[in-house]
Amino acid sequence: MCVMSAVAIEGVWKFYGDFPALKDISFNVDGGACLALLGRNGAGKTTLLRMLAGLSKAAKGSITILGGDARAEKTRARIGVLGHGIGVYEELSAFENLRLFARLYGMENPRQIAMEWLERTGLDRVSDGLVREFSRGMRQRLAVARAFLHNPSLLLLDEPFTALDDRAIAVLQGLLKGALAEGRTIIMSTHQLREALELATDVALINRGKLAFRGERSREMLEDPGWLYRHYGEA
Amino acid sequence: MTFLQQALAIAGKDLRSEIRSKETVNASLSFALVILMLFSFAFDPGSDQVREISGGLLWLVYAFAGTLILNRSFARELVNDCLDALISSPASGAQVFFGKCLANYLLLMVVECVSFPVFIIFYNARWPARWGLLLLVMLLGTWGITVIGTLFSAMTVNLRLRELMLPTLVYPMLIPALLGAIRLSTVLIAGEALETDDQIWFKLLAGFDVIFTALSLALVEIVLVG
Numbered sequence: 517m518c519v520m521s522a523v524a525i526e527g528v529w530k531f532y533g534d535f536p537a538l539k540d541i542s543f544n545v546d547g548g549a550c551l552a553l554l555g556r557n558g559a560g561k562t563t564l565l566r567m568l569a570g571l572s573k574a575a576k577g578s579i580t581i582l583g584g585d586a587r588a589e590k591t592r593a594r595i596g597v598l599g600h601g602i603g604v605y606e607e608l609s610a611f612e613n614l615r616l617f618a619r620l621y622g623m624e625n626p627r628q629i630a631m632e633w634l635e636r637t638g639l640d641r642v643s644d645g646l647v648r649e650f651s652r653g654m655r656q657r658l659a660v661a662r663a664f665l666h667n668p669s670l671l672l673l674d675e676p677f678t679a680l681d682d683r684a685i686a687v688l689q690g691l692l693k694g695a696l697a698e699g700r701t702i703i704m705s706t707h708q709l710r711e712a713l714e715l716a717t718d719v720a721l722i723n724r725g726k727l728a729f730r731g732e733r734s735r736e737m738l739e740d741p742g743w744l745y746r747h748y749g750e751a
Numbered sequence: 752m753t754f755l756q757q758a759l760a761i762a763g764k765d766l767r768s769e770i771r772s773k774e775t776v777n778a779s780l781s782f783a784l785v786i787l788m789l790f791s792f793a794f795d796p797g798s799d800q801v802r803e804i805s806g807g808l809l810w811l812v813y814a815f816a817g818t819l820i821l822n823r824s825f826a827r828e829l830v831n832d833c834l835d836a837l838i839s840s841p842a843s844g845a846q847v848f849f850g851k852c853l854a855n856y857l858l859l860m861v862v863e864c865v866s867f868p869v870f871i872i873f874y875n876a877r878w879p880a881r882w883g884l885l886l887l888v889m890l891l892g893t894w895g896i897t898v899i900g901t902l903f904s905a906m907t908v909n910l911r912l913r914e915l916m917l918p919t920l921v922y923p924m925l926i927p928a929l930l931g932a933i934r935l936s937t938v939l940i941a942g943e944a945l946e947t948d949d950q951i952w953f954k955l956l957a958g959f960d961v962i963f964t965a966l967s968l969a970l971v972e973i974v975l976v977g
Contacts, residue, residue, distance in 0.1 A: 601832020
C-alpha cells in the first residue's frame with residue numbers, strides 16, 4: 517500500500533458570511549486509505565468534501581490533493597465525486613450521460629467506457645432510456661457509474677448509502693471494496709455508521725466545524741458504532 | 752481533449768437537452784412573436800415612424816427573448832446538482848462557459864432567424880437588399896448578448912430572484928452593443944446607404960464581442976468556484 521498522503525489538509529477555515537463552518541481543520545489521508553468522515557448534521561462534512569472536490573475554496577489554510585491543487589485540471593481528472601445530487605442529466609439517456617462524462621474526463625473511446633459501466637451497474641438494458649424516465653434506484657446506479665468511470669485515484673463520497681436501494685448498495689459496496697483492493701483512496705461522509713465503519717480504515721469526526729477525532733478505525737467502533745459519538749461527539 | 756472539443760461536448764449536451772425538452776426555444780420564440788404582434792398594433796406598419804425605429808424594435812425583441820434562453824443556461828444545471836458534476840470534472844470554467852455560449856448562440860440565432868421574416872410581414876417592410884450585412888450585424892450583436900448573458904447567468908444561478916436579476920444586470924451592460932446593432936439594423940432595413948461614420952458601429956460591435964469574450968473567459972472560473 518502506498519503511504520504517501522493522498523490528501524493533506526492544513527489549517528483550513530471556511531466561513532458562510534460570519535459563521536465559521538470549518539475551524540482550523542488539519543489532517544492527512546494516506547494513499548489507499550478509506551476515511552469515514554463522521555459528524556452530526558451541519559457539522560461541516562459536506563463543506564469539507566466540497567472543498568476537497570474543488571467546488572469551493574478555503575478562506576484560510578491549504579488543501580493538497582494527490583500532490584497538487586484541488587482545482588488543477590490534472591488533479592480533477594483523478595478525483596471521482598458522488599455528492600448529494602446524482603449529477604446526471606434528465607433529458608439525456610443513460611448512455612449519453614456516461615459518454616459525456618467519459619469525454620469530459622478525457623477517456624479514450626468514451627462510447628466503449630460508457631457501455632462497460634452500463635453493464636457493470638446493470639443498466640445496459642435501458643442504455644437508451646432517458647434518465648427522466650428512470651426509477652430512483654436506476655438513477656443512483658447511474659450516478660455511481662458516473663463517479664467511477666474514469667478510474668479515479670481518490671473517491672469523494674457524500675453520504676453515498678443514503679436513499680440507495682438494496683441493489684444500488686450492493687453495486688456501490690462492491691465497487692468500493694474493489695477500489696480499496698486496487699489501492700485507491702476513499703473519503704466518505706455518512707450517517708450510516710455500520711456500513712461505513714465496515715469499509716473504513718480511518719475515521720475523522722467533525723463536531724461543529726472542529727476536528728474532534730482523527731485516528732484509525734478501532735475494534736470498539738466496529739462493535740459499537742455509537743462509541744465514537746459518545747466519547748468525542750456532542751453530549 | 753482540446754479546449755474546443757470539451758466546449759463542443761458541453762454545447763452538444765445543452766442542445767440535445769433543449770431539442771428534447773424544447774423548454775426555452777418555445778418560450779423565447781412565442782414571446783418574440785407576441786411582442787412583434789403587439790408592437791404592430793401600436794405603430795402604423797409601413798410608416799416612416801416604423802422605419803425609423805425598426806432596428807430598435809427588432810433588437811429589443813431579440814434582447815427580451817434572449818434572456819429567456821440565457822436564464823435557463825446555468826439554471827438547468829441545478830437539477831440533480833449537475834453543475835457540481837460539471838465543475839468537478841477536468842473541464843475548466845472557461846470550457847464550460849464557452850460550450851454554453853455556443854449552445855445559447857445557436858438557439859438565439861434560431862429565434863432571430865424565425866422572428867425576422869415575421870417582423871418583415873407584420874411591419875410591411877421590404878426584405879433588406881444588403882441582407883448579408885444585416886446578417887453580420889445579427890451575428891455580432893447576438894454574440895454580444897450571448898456572452899454577457901451567459902456570464903451573468905452563471906453569476907445569478909444560485910439567486911432566488913435570478914429571473915429578475917439577469918435582465919436587470921444584463922441590459923445596462925449591453926447598451927454599447929445594442930446601440931451599434933440598432934443603428935446599423937435601422938439603416939440596413941430602411942435600405943439607406945451606410946455612411947462612413949457607420950463603420951465605427953461595426954468596429955464597436957466587434958470590439959465589444961472580443962473584449963467581453965476575453966473578460967468572461969478570464970473571470971468565469973472565479974464566478975463558478977469563487
